[in-house]
Amino acid sequence: MSLIALKDLSLTRTATLFAGLDLNIAKGDRLGLVAANGRGKSSLLRILAGQEEPTTGSLIRARGLVAAFAPQDPPAHLLPMTLHEAVRDALDAETAEAEGWRVDILLDDLAVDEALRHRAVRDLSGGWQRSMLLARAAVVEPDLLLLDEPTNHLDIARIGVLQRFLAALPRDCAVVAASHDRAFLDDTSTRTLFLRPAESADFALPYTAALQALDQRDAARDRQFENDMRKVRALRQQAAKLKNIGINSGSDLLVVKTRQLSDRADRLEEQARPAHHEASAGAIRLANSGSHAKALVSFADTAIGTPDGRTLFRTGKLWIEAGDRVALLGPNGAGKTRLVERLRAALAGADPEIRGAASLRLGHSDQALSQLDGFPTPWEAVKRSASLPDQQARSLLAGAGIGIDAQIAPLARLSGGQRARLAMLLLRLVRPNFYLLDEPTNHLDIEGQDMLETELVEQGAACLLVSHDRAFVRAVATRIWVIEGRRLVEVEDPDPVFDRLMRG
Template structure:
């Protein structure tokens, strides 16, 4: 028995997002939903939840099945409630008195500390807000969870909790998970749906294995397409020969045969479909200026403290030289963001135990994209700071996946992924030789993550990086600094930290 069945589903908003989508979801399925930014993942979840109508096709849910959509951000009405009250709001009003106990069960299952439960939701981090929304859905005991980017803003420990929570759901419960975290998808899912404008594909495999299977299937489609075109071309050559013979001999039979071969070639070409090629969501390109400084940053046993002066750790003596890609490792609250802030202060001329070479040109991207004024247009953000000219700006924005009609609209209208790509584009125009990247893959689709990895890995610039994205860290890191026991220690690999932080989730 299926929980959900989708037949010939299609959705067009400003542009076609997907069409001809068919898949079936059964109890116990954990399906990853993968697509580039702006390709309709969140919109599909809303259609599956019954909150939006498709342009074509149908969605059939099992009789009585309860579906819970967990979106990326809490609605404004919940932000003024405490975390506990926001979760309680997930129960019908008439059931809250006698079933309110479910709230604490859900919060316990998701590892929410007692001291956070009665704080206003608006005062909590994005990660805890996401956890509250998940608990709010859980109290209703749904048969199907639709999770939109559940790992965004979570540290590795919280991702481990989420992974184990999903694994512990009853066998009768299914989940569809939108995520760009490749390691999480591998650990938490059993099926993968690659959402495409047409010819979407489903594999009964977690992400990495499904991605390999997808590439093989696309390659087979490409070969089949080429073979069909060759067959059509061969028929046309035969038709051309017969036509010449028929004209010279005056044979009506050969003329008829020529027409038949030509029509057959037409049918083959009309039926042949090229192998899928995803429209790129935009390239990620970074252009560093390079530096001849031996050390771009020097740490002379700097003390990193909380805003009220409590010591978190000391750095010891360390250096970052051109080409180093240093990843900061440590649990939330250990002081990673405080160290990044101290480095930024040093770059702005705050003399202390962290010194920057005079040749340093820094490019900064913080996880909240605070460098982007959401009320300005993407075009204005580039024009005011860099003045490259209108044509160059429009070409650069289009190359980053920002359509013409969005380039002169307020930036707040962009999706999270498009804002991330805009942030990377601003970095490119800065031409830094030192990147300070705080969760740079937040909201970036997998295509964007891999493009960013490739750019960072081939750039001669240095980088200081904070990231909970294990695949990204493994791909770009050349050095690893771990905050442990009030010291900043250099370690050979991030793998021990990953295992400990996740509590054995992988």
């Protein structure tokens, strides 16, 4: 049974985000929604939730449909509330009074610590705010659950909790999730909608299989377009020859035949459509200045601890060589960020237990993109990071998806995707030979993730990265370090580690 049906739906802002969208969502559907940053995913979710109106088209909801939307960020009115109060706030007063216990059951299902339930939403991490927003949506027991980037800010263990929660939903509950997390989409979706300005593509397949089907369809569409355009050129060449013959011979029949051929060429050209090729949200390019040193970074048996001196784990004797791409995995709180901070400090000064080669040049990016904080505008960020002519600076920013107007606007006005691309641009300008990356795919769309993966692999630069993005780790890492039992150990295959982490 259809819960919601879209017919010829379109949405236009400064440009058309999508048009001609036909979509039916049935009970029990698990639909992954995929598009580049800023291409209408969040807007479509709000339209499905009844919070926004399309530009044109129709939307028919099943009678009595309950749709619940979990956005990316908490609304301002929830920030002073405790987590528990914010979830209870989603219920109407009568239900909250009679069935307030539903909140506690739901927070138990989402493995929310008791202490966190009484903290103000504004004081929670981005991951716990995500869990609160999911709980707010789920507590109303919806027929249709709408999720906007639900894995952002979640570590692997919390992604495991999320996936188990979604799997345990009532069979009739439909879920639509907009996400750039490819592994999450593969694990949770049975359908994939690629949202496009025209001819959006819906496949009854999870993400990776759907992407392959989309690529095959687009390739076939391009071949058909090329064949059609060859026919158009041939018809027009034939029409031109007949026209000359007809003029010279005075034959009315040839004039009519010429017009018929020209009309056929016009109709065929009008009907011919190439495959859609998504305009890039901005390129990601990295650099590698190279190094003759074999070991760029070496660790003695180093103790990694908390600020108050408590040891979390020891590294053993380890090193990172030129070309190594090391992924650091471990449960939340195990000390991944503490290792990154210790390494960064060691490379900036003296540390008897962690040494960097004399030729090492560091490029660092953290989860919060704090390297951008000292710059008022993107223009200032680039100009102060490298001595570049004005035109080259503008060209680099435009290539990273930051238009002329945005280049001199406050950094706060950039989208998350633009900030991430700007951060990668600044890294490139430093020309590092060793990258220290903490959750580098946060805020990047799938196109951006693919670009970053390609650059890291093709540039051959060494890196140490922390990431909850399983697809990214699988694609990039040549070595896997895992924090286990207060030791740092190296393993061959990340998948058993992912499985353990997701089971919590």
